[in-house]
Amino acid sequence: MKVVNLLALVDREKCRGCKTCERVCPVLAIKVVDRKAVVDAEKCRGCAACEQRCPYYAISMVKREEPVVVSVEVSAVDYTKVEELCRRAKLHPEQIICYCTATRAEEVAAAILQGASSPEDISLRTGVRTGCKVECIQPILRLLEVAGIKPEPPKGGWQWYGRTPTVWEIPDEVKKKYARRGFYFDEDIKLLDRVATAPLQERSDS
Numbered sequence: 001m002k003v004v005n006l007l008a009l010v011d012r013e014k015c016r017g018c019k020t021c022e023r024v025c026p027v028l029a030i031k032v033v034d035r036k037a038v039v040d041a042e043k044c045r046g047c048a049a050c051e052q053r054c055p056y057y058a059i060s061m062v063k064r065e066e067p068v069v070v071s072v073e074v075s076a077v078d079y080t081k082v083e084e085l086c087r088r089a090k091l092h093p094e095q096i097i098c099y100c101t102a103t104r105a106e107e108v109a110a111a112i113l114q115g116a117s118s119p120e121d122i123s124l125r126t127g128v129r130t131g132c133k134v135e136c137i138q139p140i141l142r143l144l145e146v147a148g149i150k151p152e153p154p155k156g157g158w159q160w161y162g163r164t165p166t167v168w169e170i171p172d173e174v175k176k177k178y179a180r181r182g183f184y185f186d187e188d189i190k191l192l193d194r195v196a197t198a199p200l201q202e203r204s205d206s
């Protein structure tokens with residue numbers, strides 16, 4: 001869940017149509033039309049990636065007249081399916097996967113069960129990945145994968161580059177090699193398994 005207070009505003013005089021903003025937007029809310037960037041105000045999640053990366057300082061972040069709340073109602077979907085997706089992705093449903101927006105795995109799973117089929121769509125619906133834009137892409141891809149969805153990274157975009165291996169997928173020879181250097185992958189796996197399989201807290205909406 002995110003309360004979106006900001007909106008990207010393009011100074012058309014300064015814009016040179018380089019498309020950097022288009023490539024970095026995590027929700028694909030910005031498009032260059034006739035060599036000028038155009039922001040879809042409804043889609044913009046106020047992350048400032050475009051503002052920070054525009055090489056011509058043509059974008060500024062302005063306060064929205066009214067904040068926009070983006071969230072997926074977890075109780076609107078069958079929670080057993082939400083839980084199943086999260087557990088299969090080796091995530092606890094109540095685990096926060098996006099620290100910038102304090103969004104839990106269950107909300108992303110609910111978004112997928114409601115039809116979200118790409119990281120961009122999930123970000124649009126939940127607001128995840130519109131803070132630092134770094135940490136939460138991997139759990140998002142893991143949840144999509146266990147739902148049978150393997151999205152391709154956006155063509156020509158720099159939003160994300162694919163799923164990286166998890167600790168559960170490290171080959172034995174690699175584990176052995178790094179054990180001598182002080183890595184304890186099997187112990188890490190035991191701990192992470194305990195987190196992912198822990199019981200749910202008592203739910204206020206149950």
Ligand code: SF4
Nearest residue numbers: 015016018019021054
């Ligand atoms: S990054 Fe800046 S200059 Fe390039 S298209 Fe976007 S607004 Fe225009």
Ligand code: SF4
Nearest residue numbers: 025044045047048050
């Ligand atoms: S979501 Fe972020 S990158 Fe996309 S238009 Fe809004 S502020 Fe720019």
